[in-house]
Amino acid sequence: MFPKKPTDSSTTQRHSFDEARWVTNVKKSLDAEPQEHPLEQVTVSIFAVPKALMCSHRDSYTPQRVSIGPYHCLKPELHETERYKLMIARKFRNQSKSFRFHDLVENLHPMEVKIRACYHKYITLNDETLLWIMAIDSSFLIEFLKIYSFRKVETLINRVGHNEILRDVMMLENQIPFFVLRKTLEFQLESTESADDLLVSVLTGLCRDLSPLVIKFEDGEILKAQFNEYNHILDFLYQMTVPRIEEEEELDDEEEENRGENRASRFLQEMKLQFKRVFTSRPADIILRLPWRVISNLPGFIALNYLFTRQENEATTTTRQETSSSVLIPDIEKPPLVEELTIPSVTELHKAGVKFKPTSNGNVSTVTFDSNTGHFHLPVINLDINTETVLRNLVAYEASNTSGPLVFTRYTELINGIIDSEEDVRLLREQGVLVSRLKSDEEAAEMWNGMSKSVRLTKVGFLDKTIEDVNRYYTGRWKVKIGRFVEVYMYGSWKIFACFAAVLLLVLVSLQVISLVFSSLRLLGLRTG
Structure with missing residues (x-):
């Protein structure tokens, strides 16, 4: 028997604690009733940023001022803003005398498993901690973004730190589920209709201010009817900016086009065979090729041939490359060149x-x-x-x-x-x-x-x-x-022109030297004579 290696007691406790919590969460998920936790309808929507993107520009994906949700909540560099979050959350509480955060946390408790299911990374926080984070952050987020519902954006734009917080709010790892925002606002206003109206106003104002594209928003009633389809604030902006591509309709249209192209190609193939039989004979070939052989030897034909055929040759080369690569990879799965x-x-x-x-x-x-x-x-x-x-x-x-x-x-x-x-x-x-x-x-x-x-x-x-x-x-x-054409045949052949100029200069210098020699000999002959 080999002696056991000494282990750190704190490390052992931490691992056993995480494992115990994981087992508890698994049991809770399996024992939950479908009506209470419809996890089959929950999709993972809050991801960790891919490493390939994170390495390129880390500051654009890592919150600098405020953490929203469980991913960055324990980072020491973000603790400074926690007082600001609590101050706004306290203001959120004071707007209603009957509002208590303990009651909000209890209201969110049935959603705890559903909340965890929205996050891609495993959350090691216990149930109570996670629910309090959701209650505080959703209250802070709603109260912070209410400014957009009253169309007073300009009053806050110049405030120190406002733009930094806005950037943090739109980061992928700094999102909280949309249904938590709705539940929090509904609990505060005690009305689902009022909560949805305020959410529409807040989200449209926020996206108008932060969207990289000028968006034309739909009617508010249509947006409220689609609230169940939005995962979080970033997803709302994404769906407003990016169209939903109906792949099935596109495939049907492509199939119809392919059928028509196949019929046309068959007809052209039959016609091609008929013409081939007539024009592939040797006498016809000589008669048809003779004029083009004469024309191709005329001066200037190379330049015209380049202008008209270069584009066609490039297209043919690209088609051959795509055809050769399609032998190994299907067109649907083939990545673009x-x-x-x-x-x-x-x-x-x-x-x-x-x-x-x-x-x-x-x-x-x-x-x-x-x-x-x-x-x-x-x-x-x-x-x-x-x-x-x-x-x-x-x-x-x-x-x-x-x-x-x-x-x-x-x-x-x-x-x-x-x-x-x-x-x-x-x-x-x-x-x-x-x-x-x-x-x-x-x-x-x-x-x-x-x-x-x-x-x-x-x-x-x-x-x-x-x-x-x-x-x-x-x-x-x-x-x-x-x-x-100028680039290829003029600038591309500068070496030839340089060589020709050098030869011409050498010939001129040689002629000048020869003329000087002959003139010197002539003068010398006259003097000796």
Whole structure:
């Protein structure tokens, strides 16, 4: 028998304490009645930020002033704001003489298991501690955000620390379940209708102030009817910004299109076989190829051939690459290629004749491109000191909450692709697509260029089609074709021109030297004569 290693008694007690609590929670979950705790309908919605995103910009995901919920509640650097939270919670209590926090905690007690089920990370806090955190934080959050229901946002914007708290409120790891907010407000106002009315007013005001896109909100009654579908405040903003893609309808439409394409392709194949029999004979081949062989040897034909066939060759190469890769990976599961993310900048598109048009609704689904008019439709973007944090946490929430297409992430990649410099920001601002409250256009460009970090590549149908349409329109413009021709055949062959110039200079110098020698010999001959 090997001697047992000495163990720290505190460590042993802590592990046994956590294990005992885990067993207790498991028993409680299994013994709970379905009517009391419908956990089958509860989905995990409050996640830890993926490490790939956390490493890129930690300050955008870690609360700096206030903790909301159990993830960051015990951090020493956030204890300073606890007095502020208690002060606002006390104000929340004083608004009603009959209101007692003990009663609120008792009211939340039946939801304790449901609350734990919303969090992705295992919560080691005991039941009473967790419920008191929910009661204090929900009261603080409601009272802090009530300012938006009275349309007095400007009075608080200049207060010290207000923007920092707003950023913390919108962080993924700093969320509490939406049903806890409703229950707390309902307990205070003693009316479900009044609680829902106030929540609609508070959330719409908050999202108007913090949303990176200008959102057109639906009727208040429609929003109240959808309250059960919202997981938390960040999820509310996400659903207002990102459309719900009906995948089944899209698949049905694609199947119908594929059927029509199959019928057309069969007809074309039959016609192709008939023509092939006629034109593949040797006499016909000689007759058809002779004129083109003569024309191809004429001066200047290479340049024209480049202008007309370069785009077609690029498309053929891309198609071959996609075809070869589709042999191993199905089209549905195949991630997009790096080249598919390439799109010209705003300045390049503007020079090619593209006009940027702001859309009235801030939903991401309004991103379209009209190839006939060259109009690029984009939702209006709001930029301020809170925008980067909100954008990053929306991307993190989407990456954690869905296994489907990352619509909002793809949208940020699109905007990041077209914004490269402060000139791009200036053009978007002048055309009404971007409203910036930052210090300079350079700061706005740096913010978007820092948003390139993503969890994984994804394919989003309508956004990928928009990118493809923009690239096709851009490469098809005569200005772009001529510019590329000059770049390839003029600037690309600078070494040849330099060598030719050097040879020409050498010949001229040699001629000059020879002429000087002959003139010197002539003068010498005259003198000797």
